[in-house]
Amino acid sequence: MPTPLERLRRRYETTDKKCSACGYVDEGRNWESRTDGRQIVYRYVCPICDASREHTFTLG
Numbered sequence: 001m002p003t004p005l006e007r008l009r010r011r012y013e014t015t016d017k018k019c020s021a022c023g024y025v026d027e028g029r030n031w032e033s034r035t036d037g038r039q040i041v042y043r044y045v046c047p048i049c050d051a052s053r054e055h056t057f058t059l060g
């Protein structure tokens with residue numbers, strides 16, 4: 001069973017695939033996640049143009 005955070009990450013991986021900077025559509029899973037215990041940050045770096053985008057959530 002995926003955790004809620006894994007589901008959230010999966011949602012980005014399936015809905016936020018297109019780079020807004022260069023238009024590249026990534027069908028892979030290049031989202032990174034990190035957390036400091038209070039927030040979780042999902043970050044994606046485009047392999048083509050190195051543009052990054054992030055989604056931040058506060059836990060709890």
Ligand SMILES: [Zn+2]
Binds near residue numbers: 019021024049051
């Ligand atoms: Zn790009």
